[in-house]
Amino acid sequence: GEDVEQSLFLSVREGDSSVINCTYTDSSSTYLYWYKQEPGAGLQLLTYIFSNMDMKQDQRLTVLLNKKDKHLSLRIADTQTGDSAIYFCAEMKTGANNLFFGTGTRLTVIP
Amino acid sequence: ETGVTQTPRHLVMGMTNKKSLKCEQHLGHNAMYWYKQSAKKPLELMFVYNFKEQTENNSVPSRFSPECPNSSHLFLHLHTLQPEDSALYLCASSQVGGAGGPYNEQFFGPGTRLTVL
Numbered sequence: 249g250e251d252v253e254q255s256l257f258l259s260v261r262e263g264d265s266s267v268i269n270c271t272y273t274d275s276s277s278t279y280l281y282w283y284k285q286e287p288g289a290g291l292q293l294l295t296y297i298f299s300n301m302d303m304k305q306d307q308r309l310t311v312l313l314n315k316k317d318k319h320l321s322l323r324i325a326d327t328q329t330g331d332s333a334i335y336f337c338a339e340m341k342t343g344a345n346n347l348f349f350g351t352g353t354r355l356t357v358i359p
Numbered sequence: 360e361t362g363v364t365q366t367p368r369h370l371v372m373g374m375t376n377k378k379s380l381k382c383e384q385h386l387g388h389n390a391m392y393w394y395k396q397s398a399k400k401p402l403e404l405m406f407v408y409n410f411k412e413q414t415e416n417n418s419v420p421s422r423f424s425p426e427c428p429n430s431s432h433l434f435l436h437l438h439t440l441q442p443e444d445s446a447l448y449l450c451a452s453s454q455v456g457g458a459g460g461p462y463n464e465q466f467f468g469p470g471t472r473l474t475v476l
Contacts (some may be wrong), residue, residue: 256399279462290363290449290467291402298462336402345390345455345463346415349402 252350254337259356266324268353270337275318277339281347282311282322285334294322294335324355332357361385363468365450371474372440380435380471382450390455391433392465393425396447408433409455440475447472 253271260266272280278299283291297304297311297320304311310323324331334352341348363384372378384391393405407415408427422444424436433450451465 252401281462283467288469290451290469291465292467293464296462296464338402340463345409345453346392346404346407347463347465348404349394351399351401 251348252337252339254335254350254353256351257354257356259358260327261358262327262329264327266322266327266331266355266357268322268324268335268337268355270320270322270350272318272320272337272339272348274339274341274348275315276342278342279340280311280313280320281336281338281340282309282320283336283338283349285336285352287333291336327355327357329357329359331355363450363452363466365448365468365471367471368469369472369474371476372437373476374440374442376440377436377438379437380448380450380473382433382435382468384431384433384450384452384466386452386454386466388452388454388466389430390453391427391430392451392453393433393435394449394451396449396470402449406435437473440473442475445473445475 281296282294284294285291308325312321334354336352337350338347366381390409395403405419406425426434447470449470450468453465
């Protein structure tokens with residue numbers, strides 16, 4: 249299977265919370281990232297979490313890391329139409345500077 | 360110009376053409392990357408350059424040829440491509456080590472949308 253796996257699509261209503269999930273395979277990954285890609289643009293780093301953390305919160309964003317299950321999630325509270333984009337999960341493995349990305353999850357926010 | 364720029368933004372080429380994609384970073388970074396983005400597939404790392412030296416070549420066909428003349432510029436030379444090479448090609452840069460911090464944030468350009476007929 250792929251190193252990093254994500255669902256391809258997610259739809260939510262404006263004002264609801266969005267939860268985007270990701271699984272990865274390398275238990276020695278040092279950092280895990282969430283990138284956002286808006287239409288016609290490159291990827292932009294949203295947030296990241298170090299592997300010794302379980303949770304990180306940044307305004308409307310909450311990242312949860314379950315190392316035992318190798319599961320990463322991104323929760324967006326009070327989702328807005330401007331949050332519609334593709335969200336990529338990525339891992340940086342121990343001893344490497346390269347990032348390994350998933351397929352991206354296309355989030356559609358319905359007004 | 361700021362950040363990472365890529366030209367052209369769109370490219371249509373025949374299978375017998377030769378073309379080049381250009382990437383320029385204005386961030387003073389020491390590493391640059393080429394990625395291929397195809398629908399429903401993971402973002403695929405193609406090439407990595409650290410300090411102008413190629414450190415990764417992830418089994419990319421020889422019809423893709425990278426060039427990094429200095430730490431600010433990266434090219435991807437294309438020749439005799441196939442229709443399945445149609446994709447969005449993204450360039451990124453980062454500061455590896457030193458002041459770049461431990462988390463190696465990569466900064467992406469907007470991409471070149473390539474269509475091979």
